Amino acid sequence: MIKRVIEFAEALRRSNVPVSLLESMDASRALTACDLSDRSAVRAYLFTTMIKDQSHQKVFDQLFEVFFSPGTYDHGDERSLPEMLPDKYWSFDDIDDLQIRELIKESLLRGDEFQLQSLVSSAVSRFAGIEPGRPVGGVYYAFKTLRQLDMDLLKSSLFDARMEEMDSTDSLGMKLLNRDVNLALDKVRKMVDDDIRRRIVSDRGATAVARTLRATLPEDIDFMHANAEDLREISRALVPLVHKLATRLGHRRRHGHRGSLDFRRTIRRSIANGGVPAELIYHKPVPSKPELVIVADISGSVASFARFTLSMVYALSEQFSKVRSFVFIDEIDEVTQIFESSDQIEEAMKLVSTKAKVVWLDGHSDYGRVMESFVERWGEQITNKSTVIFLGDARNNYHPSRSHVLASVRLKARAVYWLNPEPSAYWDSGDSIMSQYSVYCDSVDECRNLRQLESFVERLV
Amino acid sequence: MKDNEGKFRFSAPSEVGELLSGVGYLPSVEISSVLFLADRLKKPILVEGPAGTGKTELAKSTAKALGARLIRLQCHEGIDESKALYEWNYKKQLLRIQSDGSSSPWSEVESNIFSEEFLLERPLLQAIRARDPVVLLIDEVDRVEIETEALLLEVLSDYQVSIPELGTMEAKQIPLVFLTSNNTRELSEALKRRCLFLFLDYPEKEREMEIVTSKVPGVSRTLADSIVSFVGSLRELDLKKRPSISETLDWALTLVNLGLEEVDESVAKSTLNVLLKYRSDIAKASKSILSS
8 A cells, every 4th residue: 555655646746746755654654544445535635645735636636546546456345336236127238328328317316326336337338448458548438438428418318307306497597407417417427537547547557547647737738738628727727826926026025135225314323323323224125117018929829828928917917017918910919908908817818819900911920020010010119118028939930030120129128038838849940930039039938838937927027 | 553542632534523513513524534634643734725615613613622722823924933932021021130139140130031930922832832632723824924934843843842041842732733824825845744735615515505504594405405506606607706605604594584495586686795795796697697
């Protein structure tokens, strides 16, 4: 068991969850006081000793399922799931494929967890077609099973059945019912996932599966390869992250380095001590609040990156004297107004995509054209107080770079930064012309996930 | 571990559950197992979670269930040793020196004025030196500066306080310690390492229903069910302030007092202000849930 805990801790560390030696020792100690056949207790004990941040929970759960799913480690006493056959059937083979959905619906309605579990397990054996030894994470198997079960049909029949029980049918009741049904279906999905994972783990061993699982913390998810679910997770992680960052920056502002010596007041005060400057007085530090000008590429490939950067900057807008934002694809438009008038960043982003005029010709990014038009229309307003930040992958679709325009911006502005959401190894490959621009930037940073974005913003303020 | 079996406060997680339910706090399985473990491993518990999920209440109820005295340290920015640990009562020291005149030698006076008589105990020292059973609650620990956090470390890992003039004070007994945090700031690794972690989220539907039915007399199962699912659906929205457990209870009480048996749209609309405290939140909720 202790070996298992150590392997588990290593897998967590591989996913960037910090687990110290002390914490894994605590976890092992905790398990000595624990009834090992009670899986939820094992989970609770491991969680409380090894995890110290709620945003790590998802990774923990994913890996926990792999390392401690029933049947994959030595329990105190081996208990297999009771096979709960619905009445009137002799074995699961008697049930045909269509009926299984009907039976799942019935057990959901009755809240019969055991029977549901065994039905789901039977469905997985039938539909998933698991091939032993294949190094896959199981997503495909889950997809096959759920498709055969036909979740939409299950949903509508469950909905109808619940409807009949209800007497009132006002719209609020409908909505709440809908939510209930969705929760029930999520439960089935999770059971399918768990069951498949259990089978894969017993086939290939926990550590091997953990490697293919690629459990990632939200702040390490790559913006460029995030799917819809990942994006939701990033935005969820963004809120507390920004909150913490703001507290940290505010704290630094208040308690940071003191200003220079206030000579006049020091001498004035020293008169009280007969001319001995016993107490030194300093000027109050004047916080420098940069004026930000953000110029963001919002073409398809880098749109989500721009979205997160903009929402982080606007959430921290107190830290800056002024934030102006521009978005572009092959034409540029100012969107400062849109962001200032709405308090929800998501809504603002939607408005931006409908209202801003960012397409000129073909809707492929053209950095050179955009820079020229930017300088032409707003160049006057760039002063030595402005910090200009470009967001984009510098993939110019083989248009001319016109980097001399950026050089003229650099001469006027306080600083020019560039954030590129691509891994730095890919810069200057294909149509990326990062190096033609980077000579005119104060710094060019790779910014692929929240972690890198956070550290950039912190340096900026 | 066998030989000091009798010293533990709880014999099993289920006992924690019973004790807490006895004083009106319905714990989840997770809460009881963490509490049980904290007692076994002699470690403090770091409780995090959204506002209004009963973080502070947990410490209070535990104290009540154990019949222990609750010692509370409310943290705020700028809190320091003299407010958290101990302070010398210097006014009294001064009086002592003055009343003495100059008759006795200084070394004697010095050892006199740095004795326990002149020591003002602050919460942490109080908890360490208590002889009766105590529960120590360090509330909103994320409000203290990172430098001050270090003060807590000695107390939390070794259960002792060092006072230069008096030496090291060790705990008479190891108190149960709760730290709560609203997660406005990343706590230091050192502190987190020393604690067990407990995240109190909004309760699951079943548990919240139990809470509602036990705390609000006269609420029927069906009413509780629709109350809890309505509040649950509100919490899924992106609100400035999501309704907490206490607001669920307030709302349930409101509905019961209005003599209602069911939640329908007009009722929900007219009493939404019990659950939500911002105009923009109310508008958003009516738009996305109530309008059809």
